Structure formats: structure tokens, C-alpha cells
Amino acid sequence: MKANLTNILGLKHLSKDDILFILDQAKQIKHIFSKETKQSPTLRGKTFVNLFFEPSTRTRVSFEMAVKLLGASSINISPETSSFTKGESIYDTVKNLQSMGIDGIILRHPHAGTPDFIAQHLDIPVINAGDGYTEHPTQGLLDLFTMRESCGDIEGKRVMILGDILHSRVARSNIYALIKCGAEVTVCGPPTLIPADIKELGVYVSNHIDQTLHLQDFINVLRIQYERQDMAYFPSIREYRSRYALTEARQKQLKDDVVILHPGPINRGIEIDSVVADGSHNVILDQVTNGIAVRMAVLYLLTTGKGK
């Protein structure tokens, strides 16, 4: 099985085979770095730039770890300390970086489509680490990887994505990956936080968590994104909790073998109660670990051409 990977801009562009190819590679890599030595210096001598226009803990550190575990070097550029402050365009920035011999760019940007834009003008791989509301493909991959660790084949499994779907790039990447792999996906949240015509992606839409919570095999809980909300989409946090949060009270509705995910960071006591977040059903920290394996796989496949 071969994929055709030159960039990772979004899971909407990848086929099921592409996705599973990457995840198989990630599985092999995870096995390697679970050992003591951890390193697999297949990309020694390569250099990657993390170009992050938005704050990040997990994703940036995860990519840095992935790069270092592959024996490569990582350079972090943030706009506040770069020539962006002098008005340099992102086009000029990435062209300059490519000219310096950088082997790949990992970009997080608040504007949708920016990774696609720079990829059009570069010959080196571009990995989208999150663009606006559009996609967060490596998060989508690691979420799917984590789910498959529980169940093997995701086909026919019921997955709920819960919360602020409108502003979530994680939700979209999840949807593309899960639908392509045959899962039954329900997005659940206040109607004001459900994107227009999202049913056309093949998902079910629910505004009432209690109607289908008990049917779900996986629940991916999304953070209520205060920093993206410039207006009121729901009346109050307590009303949100009452209608949509994965509270301690709702635990009894869950299947015995349900698996709970969260992309982080968690707003404890808002979209999820601590007792649920720290309970036995959650795989939140496994997601973090798996993120490194998945990102190593992506870096490896793009840089070595093994993904073509």
C-alpha cells in the first residue's frame, strides 16, 4: 500500500489508504520509542522549522520531540520575535527559509488556508499544525490512532464529537478521518456552534446530548474556546454545562467500554468534570503520547519520500 504524500495540509485531501498508511507507520514507530533508547535517527542532518502564529503547548512540543527523536533539528519561529514585526510577508518568510535549506515547515496560523497557500510556493514539505477553523490533521490522525488502539477497526463504531464544532479544526479533521474509515459520527452541541451544512460531510447532528450519549463508543470532548468567541453563542457556562458537558452525573449514561478523548487543553469543570477526565475511560494522555508517534511518522514519510 502506498500513499501520495508531499504535504500534510488536511485530512480532507487524504484517502482512507493514505490515512491508514500513516497510522501503520506510526504504530511501528511507537514500538521503537517505547524502548529505552527511544531515538530512531533516520532524519539526522535534517532541519524543520516550527512556525507558530498561535499559542501552543502540546502540538509544538510534540513536533519538537518528534523531530528530535528522528535525529533532526528543530527551529522555532514566532512572529513576535521575527521579521513579521517589520512587515515581512509570510510568502517572503517561507521562501527565505527554503533558501536556507530547511527540510520542512510546520505551520500553525489563525487564517484558514495559509498552509495551502505556502505549500503552493514551496518545494519542501508543509505540515499543517492547525489553520483557523479548518483542520488540524495530525491531531485528527492521532485521535484516530488512539481510537484504533482500543477497537482495532473503527468501521461501524459510533463516535460523538461534543462541544464547539463551529470553531474547532480538530472536529473537522476528526470528521474527515472517521468518515473515510467508516465510523458513524455525530456532532453534538448548541445549534449556534454547529457549522452550516455540516451534514454534507456525512455526519449526524444533534443538539441534545442525552438522546444519543448512551450509544457512543467514543466521545471526543472539545474545549469551549473562549478566545475565539467574540459574541455570545450560548447564554452562560452553567447552562452550557447543563445541556452539553460530560459531567459526573452523565457518567451513568455512558457505555461500560466507552472511550473518552479530548484534544486539550481541558477546561476542567466546564466541558468535562475532573472525575470523568481523570477516570478510567479516558485516553487523553495516550493521545498525547500517540501524537509524537504520529508526527514522527508524518515527518518521516514526507521527508524521505517514503510517502509517495
Added chain:
Amino acid sequence: MKGYNFINGHVFDARRQVLEQQNIAILNNNVIGLGYLPDDKDEDFEVFDIKDCIVVPNIIDSLVYQTYDNLNDLNSLALASGITGIGLYPQKPLKIELPEHVTLILKRVKEECDVSVFPIGTLTRTNTESNNITMSEYDLMSKEGAVGFIDAQSINNALHMRHILTYSSSVGSTVMIQSSDHDLANSGLINEGFNSTFLGLKSSPAVAEEIRIARDIQLVEVYGGKLYFPKVTTAKSVELIRNAKDKGLSVFAGTGIHYLLTDTAEIKNYDTNYKLNPPLRGEEDRRALVDGVRDGTIDVISSLHQPRTLDEKRVDFESALTGCADMQLLLPLIVTKLHLEEKIPLETLLMTISANVQKIFNIKLPGIALTNSPSFTVLDMKKEQIIQENGLLSKGKNTIFKRQKLRGFAKHTLINGNCVFSA
């Protein structure tokens, strides 16, 4: 002494809305013969056999944004595009806010332009004494030559809109509105729908336009005024305007050529040339606009020419400036796409770029009649051309219609009886 004899062409008569075969003889910029060449003229007439052509007087591109093209550039572009008049809405270096600005622009037009330039002023301005937003001086500006008034945004405050309509109706000037409810539009970059979800772009729903059109039509019904919506984009908007016209209200509609020919689903890979304001809508909206042109609900088709530099478009979609530089392709797109493909009668289409514009802007230009010095365009209806990037004449190359095989390009453009462009 310079004479032209245009033979075998079909001339558009806007009054009767017909195309008829008619020869036109011009001497020293005046029409001296229609259908014949006077026997007593000894001068050499340059004969143009325009067998496969139509002759259209007074083609006006009614809303042209002057960004960084100067007047000279716009003049050359218009002539080569077959446009003999432009409704000019300057963005740089200054907008037309005062009668003095109108005078200044027209002084420069006289020095630099062959085409007629019809200045469009701002609908409101900041009163420098009180620092309040106030109406522009419609009467004084109209007397200097302004033909209409528009702001970049629609008027949020309904009471202000009432005053604008009431006052402007006493002056007889045309109020132009880019209809969009600022709050509902929510800084959207493309039309709200599946494609906005798929691309992850902030979106603006169609109702943001419709709700303002409905409100302003209702205000016209109560308070009067002459209202022109130059950038109608949705099906419901067309329906509202159709109903308003049925009631006999002085409400007019225009749209940009791109809204008639493409829709939001065409926005792929975040191509910034498709970033427009208002945004491209759905296919059903496009069809409604086409039907609106066909039945006369849509009075005017413009290019909404808005050139942008490479740096203004070679960025991510959110950061890109809006607009398309489509003046050069306006006429060929109308002929090829709307007439030949969509089968809209040519006479109906020619009204949208000539007589209807004059009616909305309260101007009266001389037609092709004996002793007149008319401006007209000879359009080649047969020859096909493809305009590649290096054939685009505007400084801004931001168009979505490159590399299309089209007919209806200008073969000759005459200004006041003088042939100033020949292809």
C-alpha cells in the same frame, strides 16, 4: 478632414431596443450619414466593413473602483475594452466627499481621459466642524457632475437612511447602497454554506444582504427616493427588488459580471482571486440573477473593476483584499456567456451596459443621430480570442476569467465621433 464609414454593421437602438443593419458615416466627428454616404462629400472616408459586428452607443461600466490605476491607465483600459464611460468610485488617493473633489476629478479627466467619467461620491462624510457623520452635499455635488452616491458599507441606522432617502429625493439624486447588515455578515469572507464549512473560512449568510434590501425598499415605499443596489447577489434579493418594481417604486438593481457567471463552489484551494465583496453565492443565487437580467429586474451589469497588486492577493485568503479586475473582459463575457450560452437576448443585455445606466444616473448622452458626435463601440461578434495573463491590460491581474475563449471584444471605440481605439 477625417472621415469614417462603418458599413454592414448592426446598430443598437436603445430607445426601441433593437439591432438593425445600418451604415454610419462620420466626418470631423459628426454623423453625416446613416445608411448612406452623402454624395457631395469629396473627402477620403476610411471604410470599416464591420459585417460580423454590432455597434453599441454609450457603453458605461457603471461602478469602477479606482485603486492604484491612475486616470490615464483607466482611460487606456476602458478604450481597449470598448467602454466609453465609467462610473468612477475612487478609493485612492481620496474619495469624492465634497463638490470640490468632483471639480478636481473632472478637471483631471478633461486633461487625461477620452472616455466619459461619471464621478460617484460618498453617501456620507464626516462633518469636520461637528465631527458627526452627515449626508454628503448631494445637490452641490450633483451640480458639479456627481451621478450617484455610495458608501463602502450600508447605512446601519434606519433613521439615517430615512433622512438620506427623504432629502436626496428632493434633490433628485441616486442613492446607491452596498447592502449588508454588518452584524449578520460578521466579517464573513465567503458565503455561508457547505463550502465555508469545508474550507473553514468565516462566512456571511445571504440574509445579511437581503435583510437590508428589504428594509431599504420599505423605506423607499414610505419616504420616497431613488434607490440603486449595484451589487445584488442573492435570489431573495432579486425577488424583493422584482416585487418593489411591480409596485412602481424607484428601485434599481445591478450586479457584477462574476456573480452571474460563477458561484461559491468554485472557490477551491483558497484562490484569492475569488475573494469578493459581497462574496460569491450559491448556484441557485447565480441562476436567479441570470433570470433577473433576462426579465429586467437586474437593470445593470458592471465589471466592479477593482485592481489589486500581486502582494495584495498573494497572501492567505483572510488577509487578501477583495475584488476582481474585470473591465477588459466585461463585454466579451456578456456576449459569450450570457448571450451565446445563456441565450439572454442581446438587446436586453446591451441595455444593462448602456441606456439603463444613463437612466439610473440621470444622464443623457447623445446617440447615433445626424449631426451628433456620438461615442460608440464596435464589437466583433465572430472572432474568438483567449486573453492570457500577459494580455491583461490592467495593472491588476486579479481576474478569475483568464484563459477563456470569448467573443465580443472591441474592434473600434469611438469617443465623440473620433476613433480612438482600433484592435
